[in-house]
Amino acid sequence: MGDIQIDDVGKTYDSEEGEITAVEGVTLSVEDGEFVTIVGPSGSGKSTLLRMIAGLESITSGTISINDRAINNIPPQDRGVAMVFQEYALYPHMSVRKNMSYGLKLTTDLSKAEISDRVEEAAEMMSIKDLLDKKPGNLSGGQQQRVATGRAIVRDPEVFLFDEPLSNLDAKLRLHMRTELQRIQEDLGTTSVYVTHDQTEAMTMSDRIVILDGGEIQQVGTPKEVYARPRNKFVADFIGSPSMNFYDVAIEGSQLVGPDFQYTVSQDILEKVGDGIDSSDLVLGIRPEHIQVNPKDTENTINVQLDVLEHEGSDNYLYLMKDETEWTVRVPGNKMIESGMSLEITLPEEHLHLFERATGKNILVDSNSAQKIPTANTN
Ligand code: ADP
Numbered sequence: 001m002g003d004i005q006i007d008d009v010g011k012t013y014d015s016e017e018g019e020i021t022a023v024e025g026v027t028l029s030v031e032d033g034e035f036v037t038i039v040g041p042s043g044s045g046k047s048t049l050l051r052m053i054a055g056l057e058s059i060t061s062g063t064i065s066i067n068d069r070a071i072n073n074i075p076p077q078d079r080g081v082a083m084v085f086q087e088y089a090l091y092p093h094m095s096v097r098k099n100m101s102y103g104l105k106l107t108t109d110l111s112k113a114e115i116s117d118r119v120e121e122a123a124e125m126m127s128i129k130d131l132l133d134k135k136p137g138n139l140s141g142g143q144q145q146r147v148a149t150g151r152a153i154v155r156d157p158e159v160f161l162f163d164e165p166l167s168n169l170d171a172k173l174r175l176h177m178r179t180e181l182q183r184i185q186e187d188l189g190t191t192s193v194y195v196t197h198d199q200t201e202a203m204t205m206s207d208r209i210v211i212l213d214g215g216e217i218q219q220v221g222t223p224k225e226v227y228a229r230p231r232n233k234f235v236a237d238f239i240g241s242p243s244m245n246f247y248d249v250a251i252e253g254s255q256l257v258g259p260d261f262q263y264t265v266s267q268d269i270l271e272k273v274g275d276g277i278d279s280s281d282l283v284l285g286i287r288p289e290h291i292q293v294n295p296k297d298t299e300n301t302i303n304v305q306l307d308v309l310e311h312e313g314s315d316n317y318l319y320l321m322k323d324e325t326e327w328t329v330r331v332p333g334n335k336m337i338e339s340g341m342s343l344e345i346t347l348p349e350e351h352l353h354l355f356e357r358a359t360g361k362n363i364l365v366d367s368n369s370a371q372k373i374p375t376a377n378t379n
Contacts (some may be wrong), residue, residue: 001032001070001078001106001158002033002066002067002069002158002159002191002235003027003029003030003031003032003066003149003191003195003351004028004029004030004053004064004066004134004159004192005027005029005030005063005064005065005066005068006024006027006028006030006049006053006063006064007027007029007030007048007062007063007064007065008025008026008061008062008063009023009025009026009027009049009052009061009062009063009064010024010025010059010060010061010062010215011049011052011058011059011060011215012046012060014329019124019249022045022048022215023045023048023052023215023216024045024214025048025062025216025217026045026049026062026212026215026216026217026254026337027062027217028210028220030191030193031191032191033189033191033296034188034192034193034208035182035185035189035191035192035205035207035208035210036058036192036193036194036195036206036209036210037193037194037195037196037202037205037206037208037209037210038050038170038194038195038196038209038210039195039196039197039198039199039201039202039203039210039211039212039238040210040211040212040213040218040238041197041213041238042197044212044213044214045163045212045214045215045216046195046196046197046212047086047161047195048215049195050083050163050164050193050213050217050357051063052082052193053066053071053073053079053159053161054076054079054081054161054192054210055071055076055079055361056077056083056301059072062315063203065080066079066080066146066158066159066238066275066346067080067125074142077106077107078161078238078258079323080157080158080159081157081159081246082092082151082153082155082157082159082164083151083152083153083160083161083163084145084148084152084160084161084162084187085148085160085163085165086163086165086166086168087168088136088144088145088147088148088163088327089135089148090144090147090148090151090166091136091137092137093134093135094134095123095133095134095135095145095155096123096128096131096134096135096136096150097119097123097132097133099136099147099151100119100122100123100150100151100154101115101118101119101154102228103151103154103155104118104155104298104314105116106153107315113114114272115154117285118154118156119150119154120209122150122151122153123150123152123259124151124186125150125153125184125187126146126147126148126149126150127146127251128143128147128150130358131143131146131147133187134226134313139270141169141173142173145165145166145168145169145177146266148165149165149181149184153184153188157187157190158190158191158211159190159191159192159195160185160191160192160193160298161192161193161195162181162192162193162194162195163195164195164196164197165177165181165197166178166181166198166201167198170359171185172301172374174201178201178204180207181205182205183203185334194206199238199239199240199241200241202223202344203227203239204223206223206246207222208220208221208222209221209222209226209233209239210307211234211236211238211239213223213234218231218232218234218235219231219232219235225263226239227239227240228360228367229365230353230362231245231361231362231365232355232359232360232361232362233283233285233355233362234360236285236353236355236362240287242288242328242330244285244286244287244318244353245263245272245285245286245287245288245289245291245326245327245328246283246284246285246355246356247283247284247325248281248283248322248357249283249284249354250280250281250282251270251273251279251280251282252281253351254266254267254268254270257284257323258284258325259323259325260322260323260324260325261302261322261325262324263284263302263347265349265352268349268371269349269352269354269364271370272354272364273354273363275364277356278356278357278358279347279368281357281358282354282355282356282357282363283354283355283356284352284353284354284355285345285353285354285355286352286353287329287351287353287372288317288319288330289330290347290348290351291327291346291347292345292346292347292348293318293329293330293331293335293337293343293344293345294343294344295344297344298346300346302322302327302343302344302345302346302347303322303343303344303347304320304327304340304342304343304345305320305321305323305342306318306319306320306338306339306340306341306343306344307319307320307321307326307339307341308339309337309338309339311333312333313333314332314333315331315332315333316330316332316333316335316337318330318331318337318343319327320343320345327345329345352366
């Protein structure tokens, strides 16, 4: 068992310039066995939130509970959590074996034999058995990360906490460790909270994602939900690569009028722009992979010129211009397109996003369904 309940949690730091609010009003439930990733830009409060769960930072306001027990005042070693850090935090003078067993020796009454069994088992799981007698200084970054993860596994915690554990690895190794961590988490079924600034990592590893900005939750949802139904422009921009195209638009009649284009939309969309929303001050959003090039079955198109074509193997990225306005489009690599071509594009309505500029709110997403926090793994 290892469910986590975070209730209206805030954190302020005192600094010479005054109070800094790092986390504000965060409420979140993590189910037993779930893999939840906290993602956001630098300074958005991710580490602070994780460190409050770990007990490495005090909680200024609100309550954090694990298995229905408030842990605000419980020392880190008694919370049932094990943390893996970006810098591995291994003891340089101890062998790998000792690094992995040391915490158990200090905080449990397990016998020597039991500890040794656990270390062997975790080492097996992390494929580091042949490293057990080496010192961290003789290991590569990837191997050190395996040891750090193995050390967390031997603790047999209720909850794993990961603070950007793969950031120091090169791209290829990062990809490999990503799938490996997922596999281990699935095998062990241990509740995991994972912090990263990398949206791809968040999208590929998690049951659910929590997007933070300015210390506040912007959205909680499955990777599919936050990708398809971002609640606001921040989430829409942060999730997805390359990021969504955005254009300032106004509604005139049945058209969206942008800087260099007009585009007719259905009554359905127009009706969602309700009272109190300034229809002359909106932002249209559409992802590069959702724009259709040279559609056959519609005349509702925008005429553009191909400016730059980037081949990326399976996909092509097209940078299209309509006067001063650029559209980034992703199309399959086999689509025959040549530089300088004049093309038509269309914007399928099911993939359109329309944001209120003043608040960033996505007008086309039903806020009730988007805000709903699923209670179980929904992937
Ligand atoms: P992230 O992990 O998303 O990069 P952090 O949780 O590290 O963000 O930081 C959130 C905010 O809190 C930032 O503005 C940061 O400068 C501030 N902060 C973090 N730790 C401290 C500290 N020990 N003292 C003062 N301010 C801090």
